[in-house]
Amino acid sequence: MNIQALAIFCGSKYGNNPAFRADAEALGKILAARGVTLIYGGGRNGLMGASADSVMGGGGTVRGVIPQVLTQWEHQHTDISELVVVEDMHVRKRTLYEMCDAAIILPGGFGTLDELFEILTWNQLSIHNKRVFLLNTAGFYDHLMTHIKLMQDEGFLYTKVEEQITVVDSPGDLEKYL
Numbered sequence: 001m002n003i004q005a006l007a008i009f010c011g012s013k014y015g016n017n018p019a020f021r022a023d024a025e026a027l028g029k030i031l032a033a034r035g036v037t038l039i040y041g042g043g044r045n046g047l048m049g050a051s052a053d054s055v056m057g058g059g060g061t062v063r064g065v066i067p068q069v070l071t072q073w074e075h076q077h078t079d080i081s082e083l084v085v086v087e088d089m090h091v092r093k094r095t096l097y098e099m100c101d102a103a104i105i106l107p108g109g110f111g112t113l114d115e116l117f118e119i120l121t122w123n124q125l126s127i128h129n130k131r132v133f134l135l136n137t138a139g140f141y142d143h144l145m146t147h148i149k150l151m152q153d154e155g156f157l158y159t160k161v162e163e164q165i166t167v168v169d170s171p172g173d174l175e176k177y178l
Contacts, residue, residue, distance in 0.1 A: 003101045003131075003178050005037040005063075009115040010047040010106035020107045021050050023137045027104070027171040028054025034178050035060070039100045041092065042066030042084070044077040047106055052080055065095045093118060102131040104174065107140040120164055124157075133174060134167045141167070 014021050024047040031038050038055045041048055042064025052062045062080040067088050070076075076083055086092050093115060097103075105116045122128050134141050145167060152161050168174050 003036055005039050005100045006031060007039040007096050007100035007103040008051055008106060009041070009103060009108065009112050010051065011108035011112060012043050012046040012048050013109070014046050014050070015107050017138050019138045020047060020140070023135060023171050024050040024106055025054040027051055027106070027135065027174070028060070029058050030171055030175060031055050032058025032060030034175070036178055037061040037063060039063050039065070039096055041096070042076050043070070044075045047108065049077060052077055056080060063099060065092050065099070067092045097122065097128060097130065100130060102133065104133040104135055106135045107137055123164060124159070131177070132165050133177070134165050135171065135174070136167050136169050
């Protein structure tokens with residue numbers, strides 16, 4: 001798989017564990033060094049902004065997509081390669097999926113989980129076939145992965161979890177897939 005553009009879904013806050021921000025920044029450095037374009041939600045704050053700043057700081061390319069309603073709330077990032085303002089959240093997600101070759105999920109809140117499950121659902125429905133990585137910083141997604149495996153064991157999933165999600169424990173673990 002040749003990943004030219006990687007979508008990142010993560011929090012617009014930093015979270016309580018400093019490792020979350022450190023991994024977002026480390027991931028940005030890796031993407032910039034490998035020439036992989038970062039595709040993300042266009043915000044300046046939190047892990048979103050940290051990853052974008054890190055890519056830009058490394059001389060990489062960052063393309064953001066933000067809905068009009070969030071331009072004030074998430075404080076759109078004006079120091080990136082390209083910022084596209086779209087009509088709403090649905091258009092944002094669709095645009096992000098269309099712009100990327102694969103996606104990686106970092107720690108975040110409800111919006112991050114919404115994006116994770118939508119991209120997994122679209123894969124399941126063959127709307128697209130994007131590889132999905134989960135950056136499990138400090139075990140953040142351990143319980144979620146346990147629940148997803150339960151969904152599989154109880155017969156609610158059409159494919160094995162391992163075919164849908166590749167879990168990596170550190171940004172460096174992603175490099176072999178780029």
